[in-house]
Amino acid sequence: MNRHELVEMLRPGSRHPGARRLRQVGYVVVAAAIVDAAAATMVTGQRFAGLVAVPAAAIWCFFLVEWVLRLGLAPEIAPATTPWAARRAYALSPAGIIDALCALGPLAIVAARSAPVMSALLLFSSLKVLRSIPGVHLIARVFRNERRTLLSVVTLFALVLMISAECEYLLESRAQPAAFGSLPAALWWGVVTLTTTGYGDAIPITFPGRVVAGLVMVCGIAVLALFAGILASGFAAEIRRRDFLAAWDMVARIPFLRDLGAATIAEVARLLRPQEVSAGSVVMRRGQPGDCMFFIVSGRLEVQVEPPVTLGNGDFVGEMALITGEPRTATVTARQDSELLALDLADFRDLAGRHPELANAIEMEAAKRGGSRKLTSGPPK
């Protein structure tokens, strides 16, 4: 493995096969750390070293090597004005701090062999997976986008909480001084009830107290539903936006589609579904019905005709079945890990109707490849 490949493997969000493998190994190591954290709280004495400390040392060695590599290669992974600026930026980033604590913190603990601290440190390493979960950035972005609406709901929640706690304090404090004798005690009841947790440690017993409690329970469900609804719609909007940007980026890399103009690219980007195929997998089989075609963003596909034809970046495949309505004329396999953009039959027909120049170009290529029939016109089926 050369230096360039190593940098690609360590680059956040890299689609390099090595980066994917490294992420998978990282997950396995973190899973082992979690199991070891549990074992550290169960095993004592002589067996501690063999069963817990030795795997922990191996896990931390892995983290140490990874941290040293990330720090050393930071200028190439995320270039900055100077190499040291890049290293400092990585070392002080949240991911860099977590990596450093995972790599260096345990050194002192191994010597001390403190089971609770070791267990906590091993569990802490599970934070490392945050880097490779794309959803984490999404969550942060959704909270940022929806902050005003969420703040309104939180304010509403606080208002209902304060009013309900004050009511219960007034109604229940004489009957139950232990549970409702002060506003903070009533607030505890309010939080437990509004969040629908219901520990049952404080229960109103007077009739008016129970009426208020009933209303608070209904309000609690409504406020939580509102909160969940805002987050869910925020997520859906953010995912749509992210997929659109990813598709746009890919469409712009295909010469055939790049020349369409911004408005059409945006339209096409909305219709295309990014898809990844690994080397050796079958993309389509001869004789099967065709329900979509693919544009190749990166990688290499092989059409199994005589002699075999290799298609690469910017080419498309699977158009013949959409044009003729007949089964696939050949089996197509991925020769490398490839990024594709899928266009479904209905969208293809729709697009062809609105952009005849696009349909003509695809038809001409299909004719060259062996399909002589024209696009079956008409509305999407």
Ligand code: CMP
């Ligand atoms: P389709 O018939 O839908 O599915 C198999 C695909 O392989 C076909 O569309 C074409 O995109 C592609 N294909 C078939 N024959 C050739 C060829 N001779 N050269 C390049 N591509 C081909």
